[in-house]
Structures are given as structure tokens and as C-alpha cells.
Amino acid sequence: MDSFDKKMKDAFEAYDEQIPEGMSWDEMAPGILDKMDVPKEKKRFTLLFVLIGIGFISLGAFMTYHFMHEEGNKNVGPYTTLPEQQITVSEQKLKSIEEKSTLETTDNTEELQSNTTTKTNNIVSIDVESHSSTAYSYPASKDQSGVAKIVHLEEQETTAMDKEELNQPHKVVEVNNYDKQSSHHVRGLFDHKRLSVQKTAFLNNQSGSQLAYPLVGKMLLKEPKDYNPPFLSKAFYIAFDAGLMFWDWNQTEDGTVSIDQYEREQLSYNVNGRIGWQLHKNWSLETGLQLKSFESEFNGVFYDEYKDRTDTLEQPIYNVVTRVVSYEQQGEIEVDVFEKRTIRHFNALVQLSVPVVASFQWNRKKWALSAGAGANISYMLLSKGRSINAQEQLVEYNANTTLRSFAGFDLVGRFGLDYKLNDSYALYTDIRVNQALNTWTIDSEMSRNPLHYTINLGVKKRFAL
């Protein structure tokens, strides 16, 4: 190589080429991977979580509407056919009814026989005291707020019109009022203020006489105008669980620092206290307090070959990376010699979170499988750490002085499996994925969006107010 060649080579070699804008990895990677014909790097989970969250919320809204609407229609919707039920009548009441029946039969036999070809001469009115809780109405009206469950049958002289109506097998009977004074006796339940049944409908069995219903054809009830089925139930649960946590930095790189993500070791745990509101048999909303202890150990290394990073030596010692660049001569060619330095970090962070999660659950006899989504509001209670620097010195540092994001917001996805011990207690396992939306910056060069997973075991107690 002559002096001419050397001059030309020196002119190019000594030049630190600046990379133009638009050539970062994120911008170039799609094109490179396309040309390599390999699958593109998976995107971060943030968008996926948002979509899953929106999906669950939409599904929940739809399912809630669907089930509520369906149950309303099925049981109290307008002109819904009642299922056949049996109403237990006490012996004493039966006797009373039969006496009335006898009277009525006596009074009305001639008229009834003249107006109908069927044997309806044993028409009676009854006052049912004992009844099935699901006989007539929805919801089970323990508080009498729903449609009355029982029918007060009032003895009254049957008119020709009444009999005609009674003989129609699918007569619609309007429910327009009920007596709130009594939990069992409701007067004037129907428009006609009377419902007659055939005496032959009373059957005897071991538990007493029963009124086989319906006997005058299938009765149809109509929902009262002022009836509003409750949207939310009053069942709650409390739960406590604890478990392990695994986490990963979704590092935000500034182009100068790389964390050796493959040598990281970590052991973290979390404990939870939860309170949940059972909105519906399939839907619940829960919140609570979650204490997470993050611990990590990882190496920081620096790979950049072309930037003089000696300036980082002037930074605090716990900066992730330092590098020394020197040159040595090998013949006529200058060869860069780089020394990579590694700093090992030990971080400990304690975070308090308030999760709000909506879940849908599939109930089985003993098991319940659930999935849900929601959000966490988090606050960093404690952050501290140590590092072993390039000179192998142990350095304590308090990340509180450099941690710039103390409060944060996470997206949460969860799956759970409950094993019901009895009506009140259940054991459960709960798996959650949390993606922090805000960036945690612990030192001057690294900032991250932690992604962490928890797997917990706990116990749940259900109770109704």
C-alpha cells in the first residue's frame, strides 16, 4: 500500500459515519425480515391486551344483556306460557275448598251444564296457602317485589261470560295488581278477580293434597307494567391468595445500551386480598389490594462498536454500561480493540396495586372456569438495589432517587379455576398477565415497560347480603 492508498484509506477509516434518520432497527426490521422471508418479530402485547380487554367487556355486555333479557322473557315476559306446576294444599285447606266446591257446585250446576258440554260443574275457588317458590313468577319473590307467586281464588258466582272464558284453554289472564300486605295471599290477582278450577284437579298423595295446575287450560301471565327485574344481585365474595410472579422487561432501548436479557434471574412473589361482586351468575367484578415484590438480577452489557462511550465513565457508577475504546497498530492497519464491561444489577421493588377486573365464569357443579380483563392502578412503595460495577465493587443505590415513575397503570388479563368446597367456600387458582403501560425508569439509561405474570393459589368465601 503506497502513500496514495494510505491517504485514501485514512480519509474513510477515520470517519465516524452518522446514521441517517429512518435507519433505526424498528424502521428497518420489517424490510430486512421481508427480504429474509422469516416471520416478523412479534409485537408487544400492549395492543393485544387492549383488544382482549375490549373483547371481554363487549362480550360481557352482550352476555349480560342476553341472559337478563332471556330470563325476563322466559319467566315474566308478556304472554309467556307458565310451566305446569303443582301447588301443595294442606288437608285443612282442601277440606275447606271441597266444602266451597260443594256449595258452588250446588249453586252453579244447572247454569254450568247449560253453558258447556264439558264437565266443569265442579268448579271451585281456592285460597292456596302453601306454594312452590317457583310456581308462578320470576324472580323468586321473597320480598314480594316481583309478580305474585300464588293465586287467590275467590269464590264468586259464575256468570255465563266467565264460564266461556274459563273454558278457553289459552285464556290470557292479566296481572294488574297484588296485595302487598300478605306474603301468601294475593287478592284480585287477575282482571276477573277470580280463577276457578275443577275440583277433580285435587289429588291426594303422601304429602297431602295437591292442586294440579293448570286445569283451566294454560294460563298466561303478563308482566306488570311497573315491574323491573333486578339487574344486579347482592352476592359478594372475599378472597385471599398468594403466589409467584415472573416478570420481564420490555426494554425501551435508546440505541446505545443493550441488556443481556438471557442471563437474568429473578424470584418475585405477590399477595392479594380481593373483594368481588357477583353481578350475575356468570359475571363478577372484583377489586382489592395486591402487593407485589419484584426482584431481579441481570447483567448490563454494551455492544456499540462505533460510538465512543468513554463519557459514560463520568456517569454514576451504577450506570449499566461502560466501554473503553483503544487502538493498536497491526502493521499498517489500525484495528479497533474494544473491551466490553459488564455490570450486574440486583433490583428490589415493592409495588401496591389496586386491580379492577371483570370476569366471566362458566359454572359447573364443582368447578368454575373464569376469564377476565381489567386494569391495575399501581404505586411503587419501595425501590432499591445494588450493583456490582465493572471494577467489581459492590455499590448500594436507592432507586427512589432515580425512579421517575412511581405510579402507573397496567392492563390485566386473567384466567381462574375455582373448586367449590361447599356453597360458601372455594379454592381457586388465578393466573394473571400484567402489562405496564407506563415506563419505569430506574437509572439514567434504562427504561422499561415491565410485563409480569402471576400464578396464585387462594381461598374464596361467598356470602349474600
Next chain:
Amino acid sequence: MIEKKIINKCRKGDQRAFRELYNATVPYIFSIVKRYVFAESDWKDVVQDAFAQIFTKINVYDENKGDFKPFIRKITVNICLMHIRKNKKTPLLTSMSDFEEPASIDLDQMRFQNLNRTDIENILKDMPDGYRAIFLLHVIDEFTYEEISEMLEITKETVRSQMFRAKKWIMKKSIIQYKKSSYGLF
């Protein structure tokens, strides 16, 4: 220096390792691309081609046979040459009759040492493609005549003669540049 571990991860298709390798080597790759390809609009495309080739061919890289840097340099130069061929649609070699041979020039006379990098870049920009490619391959990227002859699929003698002419062409241009500068023309 690129760590073995990163290279091994790249071989396994680890895209995080791709990112690290890219960040570590893109200034070097870009400096090569910029030497060969003058059209700024083509830089991004050529750099992408170069990295696609590097990531694809990293499996055949043998640490025992040499450093990683020459390996990626060769790939990048080849990509650049392909790009030049594709866009020019003409042979890369410059015909000897295309340009007037410069007169014999004394190196001391030309004041070559006074030219800075920008001057040299400007001179190279005007250089015929054939001369420039061979000149860059040999002088800057240190490929031997034999390697260049393989890359360009020409004889070693052709490489040698083109190189000789390239140098003369540069010297002539340098003198013109120097004289213009001396007379305050620019």
C-alpha cells in the same frame, strides 16, 4: 467486536439478537454502502438488503477462519455491486477508450495531501463506475486483485489495469481540484 453469543443467537433466528447485531454493525455497514452507492434514496434499501444477506448467511460464518467484520464487509460490498449493476444495466467495467488517459503525474506535484475527505468524496462521485468500484474494493476495502476478479467476474489483469487507470484518473482530478482551489474558484 461482536460477541459469539450474539452471533449464535442470530443463527437460531433470535430477533432480539438480530436487533443487537444490527445496532452494533449498522454504522460500519452504512459507511460501506455510502461509499459505493451515491444515490441517497437507495441507501436504506441497500442496507436492508445487506442485513438480510448477513442474517441469512450468518450460518456459514466460521469464527475460526476470521473476524466477523470482514465477513459482513464482503457481503455488503457484494450487495452494493449488485445494486450498481442492477441500476446501471451496463457492464461495471469502464472501457479504456471511454476516457482520455491522464498524463504522467508526479505525486509530489499534485498536492494530494491537502485534499480532505469531502474533496476525495467529490472526486469519487464523478469517477466512472468501473474505476470507482475497483478502486474502492482494493484501496478502501482491501480486497486483493484475485478477490476482486472473482467478485466482478473479470480477469486479474483487467483488475490491475483498471486499478492503474482509476488511480491516474483520481490524480488528474485531484490536480484540477487543487488548481481550482488555488485560484479561488471554489
